[in-house]
Amino acid sequence: MVKAAKGALLATLEIDRNSGAPIYRQIEEFLRRMILNGALPPGQKLPSTRELALELGVSRITIKSVYEQLISEGYVQGKTGAGTFVSEGLDGETPVVPSLDAGKKDYLDGNFSQTAEHISFSKASARYGSILPFRPGVPALDEFPIKRWNKYLSRAMTKSDITNFSYGDLLGSKKLRSSIAHHLADSRGMKIDPKQILITSGAQQAFVLISYILMNKNDTIWYENPGHIAGRDLMKIVGGDVSPIPIDNEGLNLPIAISNFPKPKLIFSTPSHQQPLGITMSLQRRLALLKYAHENASWVIEDDYDSEFRYRGRPLPALAALDNVGRVLYVGTFSKSLFPSVRIGYVVVPEILMDAFAKMRNIFGQTSSAITEEALSNFMDDGGFAEHIRKMRRLYRDRRDILLNALQENCSNILIPQQTDAGMHILADIKNGISDRLAHLEILKSGIDSLPLSIYYEGPAERQALVLGFSGVQKKVIPQLVRKMGAALNSLNTNK
Numbered sequence: 001m002v003k004a005a006k007g008a009l010l011a012t013l014e015i016d017r018n019s020g021a022p023i024y025r026q027i028e029e030f031l032r033r034m035i036l037n038g039a040l041p042p043g044q045k046l047p048s049t050r051e052l053a054l055e056l057g058v059s060r061i062t063i064k065s066v067y068e069q070l071i072s073e074g075y076v077q078g079k080t081g082a083g084t085f086v087s088e089g090l091d092g093e094t095p096v097v098p099s100l101d102a103g104k105k106d107y108l109d110g111n112f113s114q115t116a117e118h119i120s121f122s123k124a125s126a127r128y129g130s131i132l133p134f135r136p137g138v139p140a141l142d143e144f145p146i147k148r149w150n151k152y153l154s155r156a157m158t159k160s161d162i163t164n165f166s167y168g169d170l171l172g173s174k175k176l177r178s179s180i181a182h183h184l185a186d187s188r189g190m191k192i193d194p195k196q197i198l199i200t201s202g203a204q205q206a207f208v209l210i211s212y213i214l215m216n217k218n219d220t221i222w223y224e225n226p227g228h229i230a231g232r233d234l235m236k237i238v239g240g241d242v243s244p245i246p247i248d249n250e251g252l253n254l255p256i257a258i259s260n261f262p263k264p265k266l267i268f269s270t271p272s273h274q275q276p277l278g279i280t281m282s283l284q285r286r287l288a289l290l291k292y293a294h295e296n297a298s299w300v301i302e303d304d305y306d307s308e309f310r311y312r313g314r315p316l317p318a319l320a321a322l323d324n325v326g327r328v329l330y331v332g333t334f335s336k337s338l339f340p341s342v343r344i345g346y347v348v349v350p351e352i353l354m355d356a357f358a359k360m361r362n363i364f365g366q367t368s369s370a371i372t373e374e375a376l377s378n379f380m381d382d383g384g385f386a387e388h389i390r391k392m393r394r395l396y397r398d399r400r401d402i403l404l405n406a407l408q409e410n411c412s413n414i415l416i417p418q419q420t421d422a423g424m425h426i427l428a429d430i431k432n433g434i435s436d437r438l439a440h441l442e443i444l445k446s447g448i449d450s451l452p453l454s455i456y457y458e459g460p461a462e463r464q465a466l467v468l469g470f471s472g473v474q475k476k477v478i479p480q481l482v483r484k485m486g487a488a489l490n491s492l493n494t495n496k
């Protein structure tokens with residue numbers, strides 16, 4: 001029998017009757033925090049409502065309402081006759097953002113900076129590195145040509161290339177910048193000088209550099225909504241006034257942005273495959289966005305994170321390829337085309353900004369390794385990279401088709417999957433008013449991942465949907481996983 005948590009747990013729970021915060025809220029917040037930080041692990045039994053009420057000197061009804069709230073949020077589960085238990089499969093996930101009051105108390109006690117306070121409200125997942133099935137953004141890691149890659153890596157580490165053991169070039173390897181310039185000319189229609197390319201440790205480091213170099217506190221940022229969480233949180237932390245710009249069927253809704261928000265210093269966009277909705281920005285919208293940026297001296301970030309994966313038709317050239325004034329900062333990453341831990345990305349910067357970027361990269365700790373840069377450059381120049389992309393494109397297209405079929409067969413009563421011609425995930429809208437966070441937590445208990453669409457929104461979500469990554473899941477296991485997912489989701493349906 002699982003022993004109920006008490007003793008140490010209860011000893012640290014202090015109710016502040018003068019704080020003005022309702023007692024039930026204080027207890028709820030306390031338990032949420034204990035679950036999220038692992039002090040109450042998955043499967044842990046909670047004290048009975050009677051016990052906890054006695055211990056804390058509050059009514060049993062208060063504790064009952066606390067438990068009911070936590071059950072509805074997915075943190076705990078009630079088992080008839082056995083008690084209340086911490087849900088399985090939470091391991092550090094952040095399913096619900098802590099409320100402002102509770103967060104503030106911890107972070108403003110004088111120990112932490114105000115930046116840390118902002119970070120406490122981030123919805124970026126603590127389970128960032130999950131590779132459980134259907135986690136979005138995970139490439140087919142087991143299909144990566146490791147043997148071939150290792151050859152390039154070990155060659156980059158030989159004695160004759162001893163310079164790779166040092167800090168390397170301030171802008172990142174010259175050779176790699178040239179390989180990337182060729183790749184961008186071939187695949188994205190961009191004619192650029194390698195001198196405009198700066199190597200980063202991924203797209204996120206590029207966003208960090210851009211934010212610190214081009215943004216002042218309180219500058220307006222237009223940011224796609226829903227949109228990439230880590231980029232948005234970063235810009236808030238740096239002090240930007242981040243305005244949520246809705247998405248229509250042409251991409252970032254420029255007319256709404258112009259009529260509702262002040263002129264922006266920066267505009268964050270994902271034109272080739274909107275993250276997470278998957279919309280491709282129309283040519284008209286691209287041209288209008290560039291015209292607006294030129295006329296209003298705004299910088300446009302083009303995050304081209306997964307543009308390699310298009311399954312029908314030819315991709316539109318990058319927004320940066322249409323920009324002849326130099327207002328677009330094009331950001332690319334190898335996290336999706338190779339694997340995330342390679343930690344290499346890049347930003348294409350107008351030449352006048354290069355010096356500032358190079359110095360800032362140095363101040364922020366350089367981060368990408370000259371050895372990996374050299375290996376990647378050789379992998380690209382020998383055709384290994386293009387070959388891998390071609391192979392993955394075929395593989396991902398098959399995986400997408402199998403996932404769509406399996407969802408149609410097993411989950412059509414509860415999910416409405418969206419067709420997609422690009423990227424590494426699909427959206428599946430949830431029927432019957434079930435919240436996507438709850439659905440996400442429910443399937444996680446069976447070892448199946450996803451992300452709730454609502455966490456990508458600033459403010460209330462317009463849709464409740466699961467974001468299901470297909471690229472990292474082997475074909476043969478997709479149908480059985482989807483059957484499990486269907487059973488889990490249907491249990492929510494019947495418990496409603």
Ligand SMILES: Cc1ncc(COP(=O)(O)O)c(C=O)c1O
Nearest residue numbers: 137202203204228275305333335
């Ligand atoms: C929209 C978007 N941009 C960029 C990235 C990649 O970030 P990084 O290159 O730092 O791994 C991700 C990762 O999930 C993403 O979703």
